[in-house]
Amino acid sequence: MVSLPRTARTLVTVAALGSLLVCGCSPQPPAPEEPEGGTRTVEAANGSVEIPATPRRIAVLWRPTLAAVTLLGHDVVATMGTPGGEDQGLAPFLPGGADGGGHALVTNSPSEEDVDVEELANAAPDLIIGVSTPVGAQAGMLESLEAIAPTVLLEWEGTGSWRGHLDEVAGVLDASEEAGRALEAYEEAVASARGEIEAAGVDPAATELSLVRLQSGSEIRLETAESFPGQVVDDLGFARPEGQLEGEGPTDYIAQSYENLDRADGDAVFVMAGSGYPDAPRTFSEGVWSNLDAVREEAVYRVDHDHWGAANHYAALRIVEDVRAALTGEAEPAL
Structure with missing residues (x-):
């Protein structure tokens, strides 16, 4: 069937309504077109x-x-x-x-x-x-x-x-089959990354990962175990610092000033900065950061919050890869 341009369809509709008025018939709304495939x-x-x-x-x-x-x-x-x-x-x-x-x-x-x-x-x-x-x-x-x-x-x-x-x-x-394959791909990526991390001599269960989000101004946010990146590192089997297990109130992060940066310490620290804070520092070895054990141990890594905060399976795979690269020595610390 040939599809008329929109203007032509409008003229046909007007002509049809005119005929209905001449014959005294009551106009009926056109039946909606059924989508192809039902x-x-x-x-x-x-x-x-x-x-x-x-x-x-x-x-x-x-x-x-x-x-x-x-x-x-x-x-x-x-x-x-x-x-x-x-x-x-x-x-x-x-x-x-x-x-x-x-x-x-x-x-x-x-x-x-x-x-x-x-x-x-x-x-x-x-x-x-x-x-x-x-x-x-x-x-x-x-x-x-x-x-x-x-x-x-x-x-x-x-x-x-x-x-x-x-x-x-x-x-x-x-698309349940496609969703099942996506879930399997995530689970396989987690298992593979954990295997490589353990082969590098790191025991996830005995390694506390600190997740810190940078904000413009004087605030930082500690991502808790309930946060999106917190859930992914939990899937990898990592421990979390005691001060980052639960949020304060309804949020899944803990807002802190730089005066309390010591709460951001851990065996390894992942610092999140993204498009919302384009002026965030690239390295973390000076000022208040220098007081962290993770800095002295060269275990601080800068990651992209546009991925780490995205709450979806693409982003979860990116977190898994970032953690794997950091803890196997493939990624350079942000120092």
Whole structure:
């Protein structure tokens, strides 16, 4: 069947309505076109949603969802850029880096007011996947999204959701086998890295890894065992400093001033800095850092928080590789 251009379809519709008025008939709304390949119904935070059985133009409005969709073998036509990034480049954890070519970048955050609905509509998605939580996500603009394409909202209950989110997205895309392979790849990477680390003479269970995130200004954040990188190093079997086991309050990090930098010490220290703090130092051997045992033992490593804080399977693999390289002597300390 030949598909008419949009303008032609509009003229045909107007002519048809005119004929109906002449004959006195009541106009009936046109039946929606069924997606190629039919539809299927999925359960989501916003109820039962009928979606294309084989979606071909997917838009995602949450960075972990972007990771999950691409990991499951799908491309996206619209997505979110790096939060706070002036150029709104795609998330750097994706294969190929932050190149945003071919994708409409419609938001820098999950907040309703930051989604460019017009740009999203221009991308012509046949499926939109967003999140209903946390507060400020897309639940408040569901009607606008549904006017563009079938919309599935998934729940995100904090950092720990990164594991289950892949399965949830796989349920939407009918890709459970692909999700299983991705999980197996992660487990194999963890086992392989741990084997190399132990072969290098390091016992993870007896080695305390300190995870420190740099902030602009005078604050540092100690990532706890509940944080995303904390969960990954736990998968590798590493111990954590006593002061980094649990957060204070609802957060999965502990905010500290540089006066309390001693709480950041460990057998090895991984210092996170990323695009949110472009002026972060490259090395850590002077000033207050020089008081840390890890500095004196040349066991301080600078890593990219754009990966270590991304809460998805791509990023988890990067953390595993960074830790393996550091503790086998392959990576140079940041001194």
